[in-house]
Amino acid sequence: MTDIQLKVQKPLKDLVYLELKHKILTGEIVSQTRLMEIDLSEKMNVSRTPIREAIKRLADDGLVKVEPRRGAYVANISIKDMLDVFEVREDMEGFVAKLAAKRITEEEKVQLKEIAYEYEAAIEKADDKERIIELDEKFHNFIVKCSGNETLRELVNYVQELSLRFRYLYYDDFSLYESTAEQHNRIMEAINSGRENEARVEADAHVKALKEFVFALGKRMEAIGDTE
Numbered sequence: 001m002t003d004i005q006l007k008v009q010k011p012l013k014d015l016v017y018l019e020l021k022h023k024i025l026t027g028e029i030v031s032q033t034r035l036m037e038i039d040l041s042e043k044m045n046v047s048r049t050p051i052r053e054a055i056k057r058l059a060d061d062g063l064v065k066v067e068p069r070r071g072a073y074v075a076n077i078s079i080k081d082m083l084d085v086f087e088v089r090e091d092m093e094g095f096v097a098k099l100a101a102k103r104i105t106e107e108e109k110v111q112l113k114e115i116a117y118e119y120e121a122a123i124e125k126a127d128d129k130e131r132i133i134e135l136d137e138k139f140h141n142f143i144v145k146c147s148g149n150e151t152l153r154e155l156v157n158y159v160q161e162l163s164l165r166f167r168y169l170y171y172d173d174f175s176l177y178e179s180t181a182e183q184h185n186r187i188m189e190a191i192n193s194g195r196e197n198e199a200r201v202e203a204d205a206h207v208k209a210l211k212e213f214v215f216a217l218g219k220r221m222e223a224i225g226d227t228e
Helices: 012-025 037-044 048-061 079-103 106-125 129-147 150-170 175-192 196-223
Strands: 064-067 071-074
Touching (some): 106 175
Antiparallel strands (some): 064 071
16 A cells, blocks of 8 residues: 555545545445554554544444444445435436536536546446546536535535445446446536536436436345345
8 A cells, every 4th residue: 555644735634534435435445344443554654543533534424334342344335325325316416417507617518528528438448447437426526516506516425425436336237337428428418508407307317327227236136135
């Protein structure tokens, strides 16, 4: 692991938190893994204090569970958890897209189109799952930025982070990415054209499609006895 003490652009406690959070979201640290302060401090070359603070913040995020006698461990994520998340995202992201269509600047229109095309290009290469996921997140986060609503930005970022963890754990069906590129382009075109209601409908449809994918995945896992 990289010595994060060399990264001086953020306070050490924030770097520890962000690195552990990234490893949990991407599945590098899997569900039910115990987070031992001593082991983590040695691996990250820091004292136990920032590790302890990071674990507390991760528990506040819902990514870590802390129980008496068992200690801290990475929380499970289930199909039910993700269906709950997508129920929230469905209306929220539709509203964000509508606001973005109303408030987006000419410069932002160019940037949004570039991000959508960048995602499509990554799909065509089909050789870097992590890059595809990063660009998907970038697309949605940029739309939130274009909405100009900071409260929505905080709320959407929170639920998208939960979705991010699910993507890394379960999204192995590449057809999902191909259909997502088409959906991104429709959302982008509606926003850039200022068609507010259409932008909302397309964003809602996009999240609904993801929710249906997760539901179908849950049924397949149930059929083979692999549900949590």
